[in-house]
Amino acid sequence: MRQVFGNATILAGEELECLRGYVVVEDGRIAEVGEGSPGRSYVNLKRGVVCPSFTNAHTHIGDACAPDAGAYLHLRERVGSKGLKFRLLEDRERVRQGMRRALEEMRRTGTGCFADFREGGIEGLELLRQVVEQSSVSCVALGRPDGDPPERVIERADGFGVSSVSNYTREELRRMRRLAERLGKLFAVHCSELRDDTAEVLKLEPDFVVHMTSASPESLEEVCRRRLPVVLCPRANGSFAAGLPEAGRLLECTTVALGTDNVMANSLNMMREMEFVFKLARGQSRDEKLRAELVLRAATINGRKILGRDSNAIQEGNVADFVIFRNKYIYEPALSIVHRMEAEDIRGFVIGNRYVRRV
Numbered sequence: 566m567r568q569v570f571g572n573a574t575i576l577a578g579e580e581l582e583c584l585r586g587y588v589v590v591e592d593g594r595i596a597e598v599g600e601g602s603p604g605r606s607y608v609n610l611k612r613g614v615v616c617p618s619f620t621n622a623h624t625h626i627g628d629a630c631a632p633d634a635g636a637y638l639h640l641r642e643r644v645g646s647k648g649l650k651f652r653l654l655e656d657r658e659r660v661r662q663g664m665r666r667a668l669e670e671m672r673r674t675g676t677g678c679f680a681d682f683r684e685g686g687i688e689g690l691e692l693l694r695q696v697v698e699q700s701s702v703s704c705v706a707l708g709r710p711d712g713d714p715p716e717r718v719i720e721r722a723d724g725f726g727v728s729s730v731s732n733y734t735r736e737e738l739r740r741m742r743r744l745a746e747r748l749g750k751l752f753a754v755h756c757s758e759l760r761d762d763t764a765e766v767l768k769l770e771p772d773f774v775v776h777m778t779s780a781s782p783e784s785l786e787e788v789c790r791r792r793l794p795v796v797l798c799p800r801a802n803g804s805f806a807a808g809l810p811e812a813g814r815l816l817e818c819t820t821v822a823l824g825t826d827n828v829m830a831n832s833l834n835m836m837r838e839m840e841f842v843f844k845l846a847r848g849q850s851r852d853e854k855l856r857a858e859l860v861l862r863a864a865t866i867n868g869r870k871i872l873g874r875d876s877n878a879i880q881e882g883n884v885a886d887f888v889i890f891r892n893k894y895i896y897e898p899a900l901s902i903v904h905r906m907e908a909e910d911i912r913g914f915v916i917g918n919r920y921v922r923r924v
């Protein structure tokens with residue numbers, strides 16, 4: 566199975582370098598990226614922009630059934646372990662329908678892969694798997710025990726996604742860490758969301774952390790020094806009135822990916838997330854040289870890197886998972902995706918061997 570996409574603007578490789586040319590996809594992988602014309606027979610993209618699909622590196626799609634429920638409650642009352650969210654999650658059928666809509670929204674807005682911090686132990690993970698199986702979006706499922714034995718939870722998951730170190734004893738956390746390590750699976754933690762718990766989290770040597778909104782300058786520098794990967798979700802943090810992360814500093818010092826967090830509090834649209842992060846980071850750093858490619862990389866290639874998935878950077882040998890945007894803004898294609906394009910500007914996508922064209 567071989568498909569050639571020509572007359573394209575390509576954001577190629579890890580650097581998202583802008584090329585005018587073509588992409589050849591063979592057996593679900595990128596076989597060739599070239600400049601100029603690919604020859605006679607090809608899908609004419611009419612100078613559309615080929616960009617790796619987004620990876621949403623932090624979601625809780627279980628609460629997609631209740632967007633904006635409890636909007637003005639404190640974060641703990643809303644999504645904390647005894648909060649409104651967990652009363653809503655008891656209706657399994659409603660949760661399933663919400664998850665389906667969440668996956669549709671992700672695909673519609675250019676997301677090809679996401680990492681869900683799934684609640685509800687084994688049952689929660691099984692529900693997620695059933696819904697994901699019927700979708701073209703791939704999922705990294707990070708579970709939590711929620712009353713089930715951690716050994717059985719991690720069997721069904723790609724790793725653990727710890728809600729907060731304060732919800733577990735030190736021994737429970739160490740046990741989860743060891744299990745993940747032994748099975749070569751991920752161990753990720755919500756870190757310094759409402760208070761600075763970075764020191765406790767770092768002792769567990771997580772694969773990545775999420776948030777860093779309440780981290781002290783010293784904690785932030787320690788994360789930078791270790792080059793610990795961080796997932797930022799600043800729109801959700803703002804929506805929860807829970808502060809904002811030092812996006813400019815983190816983008817510069819470590820591998821950053823982006824996530825949209827609870828669907829109750831935020832939409833799953835990674836284009837909106839990128840625009841927010843780009844302007845937040847430039848505003849904070851006062852650095853007019855801070856480029857859109859840095860944010861676009863965080864929303865695309867870095868997510869898969871942090872999650873241990875094959876890269877979808879547009880280069881030979883990588884998986885073919887990309888989005889094609891309309892040819893609308895000519896000066897700065899990467900910047901235009903970060904802060905101008907809308908979901909309606911997606912004219913198609915390629916997922917492995919499948920080319921889906923939108924009319």
Ligand SMILES: [Zn+2]
Nearest residue numbers: 682755826827
């Ligand atoms: Zn979260």
